[in-house]
Amino acid sequence: MGLGNIWRFPYVCYRNGGGAFLIPYFVALFTVGIPLLIAEFSVGTLFRTSAPSALRRISKKAEWVGWWSVFVAFFISIYYCTIMAWCLCYLFHSIGLVWQPDASNFFFNIFLNQTSSPGILGNMNVQILLALLVIWTSIYLILYRGTKSIGKVVAITVPLPTILLIILMLRGLTLPGAMEGLEFYLRPDFSKLTAPSVWLAAYAQIFFSIGVAQGIMIAYSSFLKKKSDITNNAFITSLADGGTAFLAGFAVFSVLGYLAYQTGLPMEEIARGGIGLAFITYPTAIAEMPFAASFFGVIFFMALLTFGIDSA
Template structure:
């Protein structure tokens, strides 16, 4: 048969002509790309959001809307983003030149990515300070004898009653005249031995509610919450230092481009899984862990009738996979034009979902132990968001043997999981801008200056989050 008359079995796709394409960096290997995508997708939301949503929305039944939303929404969008970036060899802004009508999407993703970095780095700074406190200060959230503690600091209302009431039901006589309990730190209140052993039930302090030391450490020392929105407070020194350290680390993770950051992810992506498995084994061997895992998994299919469950499933898919903010487009843009990104997308989505599920076991085994130790229902200890990782889990750690070790491991895991997402988002913003000025910014020196400027302004922006 003549060559001209042979039937075509495939369509040969040609790469569009791109300015300075040969000067644009590419991944050293596909493993670098795969690990970077996993680091971008797996973040803090896998630890503090998915387990609670699963528990809140019907346990194992929540996996139905989650998986449906993953296959119907999350995977197609991830494929689109990586494929678009790979085809155009451009970041989120320039990739949408493929259809000028959609260029507004590129602008929106650029703004979303930059704004996401600013608050994400702040959260990582909180975790970094907790890790520092675990190493240098022991477990400071485990006791009430610190400068930031108030008179209400106690692990239970019963303990608070014993501390504040005399056998006659009066305040401690050793408090100096003119002072009130409300404006005194606990370490400045001298208590009689009789207060510790009081059994009086008619104490006039019976209406005072105890505040756990973990809560006071978080609110009074770490973020130093002010009394009102009108009181901006001053810069919290420890947070300012941690923010500066975080931005310096992020800068040195991406300053030399993807060939450098592609090597960083070999450690920052893989080592958190080692720690997560250690924490899972430790949690599973604690008393009450089985009850916590039961709460996490027990299916309640009646919850599927609630529209909010399906909304939570969809938002978790997009939130945890870090899609629709342009980062995946930028990562895909550093691929070789003929890379099989379909296979990599499947792997990333599978590992991201598996990490969420594994985190649920690790978190709820500890919550079950905590509920068992306090003799309360797990509803009273289960939380989502920052409250889980900065209050509930640290409090649970104080109840374990070797609490300092588990605190260090937990916050090291959070730090490594989070910094991946942080520097990938910075890399995405750098790609957005450098693609607009390829002749100047594709060069190593130009890229380093651009990255330094972005990190500098990001640091200044984040200082707005430092006042108490």
């Protein structure tokens, strides 16, 4: 489970047929996601080593594939750690809802201090730099002790964001406009199932969310007991990931429905995914909440932060 569950799946789902998107999603899950996960679990359990070493033992010509997956995972981690640093900053900003009254202007011009061109370098952003140091140090300390420390951390960071999502969902469902937001999220448009782009989005979501073909699962499964039920583990992992993503949609779109109700804007203009959802749209909606807005802001960014730790 990772960041893709909360800021990518809900948006991809509504953009590609709403409830109808679950059909290609589960087809992709059972035809590619679970089989690849079983394959990676099998390789890791059999050879008890990392992806490059395991693939070298299968075929010397395949070792480079393992190293390529390591490099890909490294660069993805750089991206995730940056997002986590932003989430850490926003967690503290939530206390005073400092992004008001314009969350977009605050994020791009004040928080990021975005320049007018990629070729123009801005000044050093001290708060983001310090947050990055905290995140990278934390990740290093978690990994330094190996699977023992990872297991202890994951025992907290896996259930915690799910609990936080449930809190956000329950709060969202009590807000006016929530049902309209959920209808927008789940209303099936079966005509979109004929579009190849919808099926491509489903398969892309599986790779993005489960993390197959990156060598990560080979490394993790190398620590499984040899008599572990690999197939059962793969099914539980995949279905838990999909269930969390589906739950996140309720937490996201119930609150976006409330924002549409408050502002009078159509959902098409409000609904977005990725960074825009996490740092602009959702914070705007949180600031509109009638009470305990700061509390739910902290809850939201704590959920993002813990999802990011699981991803990294």
